[in-house]
Amino acid sequence: MRTIKFGIFGLRRGATFYRNVMMNNGEVVAVCDRDETKLEEAKKHLGGNVAAYTDFDAFLAHPGLEAVFLCNNFQQHTPFAIKALEKNIHVLSEIIANATMAEGVALVRAAEKSKAVYMIAENYPFMIFNLEMKRVVEGGTLGKIMYAEGEYNHPFNPYDAAEMRKYVPFARHWRYLCPRTYYITHSLGPLMFVTGAKPVRVTAMPVYAPLPDDTISGSVRGGDRSAVITCLNDDDSVFKVTGWAEYGAHCNASRFCGERGQIENIRGDFNRLLLRYNAWDKPEGKEEMTEYAAEWNDPDEELIKQAGHEGGDFFTIREFFNAIRENRRPIFDVYFATTMSSVAILAHRSLLERGVPYDVPDFRREEDRVKYENDNLSPFVAPDAPNYIERWSRPFVPSDEAVAEYERRIAKQD
Ligand SMILES: NC(=O)c1ccc[n+]([C@@H]2O[C@H](COP(=O)([O-])OP(=O)(O)OC[C@H]3O[C@@H](n4cnc5c(N)ncnc54)[C@H](O)[C@@H]3O)[C@@H](O)[C@H]2O)c1
CATH class of the missing domain: 3.40.50.720 (NAD(P)-binding Rossmann-like Domain)
Known part of the structure; x- marks a missing residue:
């Protein structure tokens, strides 16, 4: 090799x-x-x-x-x-x-x-539960997938200075400038990978719940904890996904609902799956409900187990x-990549307009490229830049004092 x-x-x-x-x-x-x-x-x-x-x-x-x-x-x-x-x-x-x-x-x-x-x-599509769901979905026993959910829920302890210092070492770091819909690939990627469906229309709602001011980052962040995004897809199926969410308890989860049954992972567990069929429609030899652990079945299993993100980093x-x-195109090529980004960006615009839907372009097509080739709107630039778009569902820019206070709080040794 x-x-x-x-x-x-x-x-x-x-x-x-x-x-x-x-x-x-x-x-x-x-x-x-x-x-x-x-x-x-x-x-x-x-x-x-x-x-x-x-x-x-x-x-x-x-x-x-x-x-x-x-x-x-x-x-x-x-x-x-x-x-x-x-x-x-x-x-x-x-x-x-x-x-x-x-x-x-x-x-x-x-x-x-x-x-x-x-x-x-x-x-994330290469995590063991998503690979197992791909195997089951492609096996066909669930029938056509009509609906799927993807959740990337990664709350931080808002009083943990060491954690904040590690991931967000200064207040204007990208993690705090990033609107909730933009960090979308860990929830949307697995659904597109497993089903092969591609979003064509998107709409989103914010989940607004500001952190208390006495938390480490409370005074430098806008109040959106998550975004709930729905995508209509090119095969008439529908996805519901989050971007980076911070509520409830930590989990990465997917769920696929077909004509005959459904499969999901148990939230909070990377390797417990729940496979269910309706009593009147279960395939021969299958139980109505099976809870089980997936297996890798991969010649590189020992190496996969040593890699980060439950083995996903090895596959990447x-x-x-x-x-x-x-000399071939990879699974997650430039069209797959830019489709996920378009969903992230247009879902944010939808969220700012309280759920107005947007068509998702297909950048294989020249007419879609021409439509967007000069669209430079960004939530990451300074709020007085001409191409700035609001970062949060309710306008928020932290004061200089709040920024200084954040940096004082994370600098303090625990
Ligand atoms: N797929 C995953 O599971 C996963 C996990 C964590 C991070 N990420 C991604 O990895 C990327 C980095 O994340 P991070 O947490 O390491 O961010 P970070 O801000 O902690 O680190 C970024 C690093 O890039 C360096 N850098 C930035 N711009 C530079 C420039 N112009 N020239 C030289 N150095 C420059 C910085 O000095 C810093 O060391 C992000 O895109 C993030 O989304 C992905």
């Missing part, structure tokens, strides 16, 4: 992949981060031969670099992806693929022109490297 010469850009998330790359016969030859302490840590892990850069262009020019993993800020992947694709360097991009509609158009055009592979690094690298080696 040919070794892939790989570079990693952004070394918080990116630094968790060194072992995974090696397990899939890749070699990290270069890393890039503007934070030099992270470069030093990388050298400690990877040895002195790895080249360390603070500047992306210099990193991209590293001799022999074949492929890059973009693990920089959530909303800033597209310009870096395009630069790499223009040099025919393969791109694995962390989520989200594009943060504006215009970026989605530009990304598709760049990927089509390039000889390189583009893949979005969506890892394996699929990307195999697509490069076999």
Whole structure:
């Protein structure tokens, strides 16, 4: 198996992949981060031969670099992806693929022109429960899937300074600028992967419940805890998904309802599944209700078990490297990636308008590209920028005092 010469850009998330790359016969030859302490840590892990850069262009020019993993800020992947694709360097991009509609158009055009592979690094579809649901759905015993739900619910203890410091080291970090619908791939990705259905129309509602002011981040965040998003799909099925939600208890969950039965994972458990059929319609030899644990049935099982995100991170690298080696489109190609982003972006607009529906474009079609090629609206720019769109369902911009207070609270040693 040919070794892939790989570079990693952004070394918080990116630094968790060194072992995974090696397990899939890749070699990290270069890393890039503007934070030099992270470069030093990388050298400690990877040895002195790895080249360390603070500047992306210099990193991209590293001799022999074949492929890059973009693990920089959530909303800033597209310009870096395009630069790499223009040099025919393969791109694995962390989520989200594009943060504006215009970026989605530009990304598709760049990927089509390039000889390189583009893949979005969506890892949740590869978690064991989602793979098992794909196996059952494709087995056909549930009949046509008419409805599916996906939930990515990741609340943080709002009084835990260490946790906030780790994930949100300053108040204007992307995690606090990110509207609820934008972090959508962990809930929508598995549903698109399992069913093959593609959203064509979207609508969303905010779940508004501000955190109390005495919590660590209460005074710097808008009040939306989640967004409840519905998608009408190209096969007449309907999805209900959340973006990044923070309510109830932590879980990643999917549920698929077909003509004859349904399958879901038990919320809070990655590996307990509940498969049910109606009494009058159950396939021969099946129980009405079965609760069971899925199995990997994969030759790389031992390696998968060592990887992050319940094994999902292993599959992401394996699929990307195999697509490069076999010179083929990966499962999560640029159309899959930009469709998820369009749902995220247009769901947010729907939410701001209290549920007005939006058609989801198909960027394979030139007429859809032309419609959005100059649409630069973004919730991530400063509120006085001409292309700013509100971040929250009720307008909110934290004061300078609140920002200073946040940074004081997370700096305090616990
Ligand atoms: N798929 C998953 O399960 C998963 C999990 C965590 C994070 N992520 C994704 O990974 C990405 C990174 O997340 P994170 O939590 O590591 O974010 P982070 O903000 O903690 O880290 C980003 C890193 O990129 C560096 N960086 C940003 N812009 C740079 C630039 N122009 N030049 C040099 N260095 C730059 C920063 O210094 C920082 O070290 C995000 O897109 C996030 O959505 C995905």
